[in-house]
Amino acid sequence: MIRFDNVTKIYRTNGQKRTILEKVSFTLRPGTSYGIIGINGAGKSTTMRLIAGTEEPTKGKVHRGLRVSWPLGFAGGFHPLMTGRDNVIFVARIYGEDPRRVLEFVEDFSELGSYLDVPIKTYSSGMGARLAYGMSMAIPFDCYLIDETLAVGDGRFQKRCAEVFNARRETADVILISHDMETIRSYCSEVIILVGGRAIIYDDVNEAIEVYRRLNT
Missing domain, CATH: 3.40.50.300 (P-loop containing nucleotide triphosphate hydrolases)
Structure with missing residues (x-):
C-alpha cells in the first residue's frame, strides 16, 4: 500500500x-x-x-x-565518479540483494561490456539508461514506477526491455x-x-x- x-x-x-x-x-x-x-x-x-x-x-x-522502484531508466541516483560495476554492487547491497547475482544480471542485460569498469560520468545518457533499466529489472520490486520510459535503447534492446518487464508485471504492480x-x-x-x-x-x-x-x- x-x-x-x-x-x-x-x-x-x-x-x-x-x-x-x-x-x-x-x-x-x-x-x-x-x-x-x-x-x-x-x-x-x-x-x-x-x-x-x-x-x-x-x-x-x-x-x-511495499518495495517501490526508482523510475525505469532513471540514472540520476548513480554516483558519477564510481564505475558502473561499483554502482551496481553498492545499490544491490542497499536493497539487501546478492551483489554477485545482481551484477551478473546487469552485465548480461545492459550489454555495456568493458564500460561497466569506467566511471558513470563517462557514460552517454543511453548507456546510463541501460544500466539503470538493468538494475531495475535485477532487483525484485513490488511496484515499478514508469515516467514515460517503458524501454530504452535501439529497437532490438527495446524488445529485450519489454520481454523482461512483462515478466516482472506478472508479480508486480505499475x-x-x-x-x-x-x-x-x-x-x-x-x-x-x-x-x-x-x-x-x-x-x-x-x-x-x-x-x-x-x-x-
Missing part, C-alpha cells in the same frame, strides 16, 4: 512560490496498477518522485508499505505516467488525474481519459 496523507508540495524559485500539490490524500492499493495523467505542469513527475522517495513533501507524509492514452489503457486499471493541486482517482479508465481530454481542450 502507498498512502499520501495530507501531502502538500511547494517549490520556491527566485522568490516565487509554486504549489504543485495541496493537502492531497489518497491510497494506492496493492494488486492495482495506476496511471498518472494531467496537463503539462500538473505535477505528474513530482508526484512520482514523492512516491519513489527521491523528494520529500513540504507538508504531510507519504507512507510506503504506476505509470504517460501522454499516450492507449498505453494507459494497456497497463492501468485505475487512473489518478492531477488538476489544480488535487489528485482524483478514477476506477473507470475510459472515464478518466475522457476527463483528461476535456482538460486539454
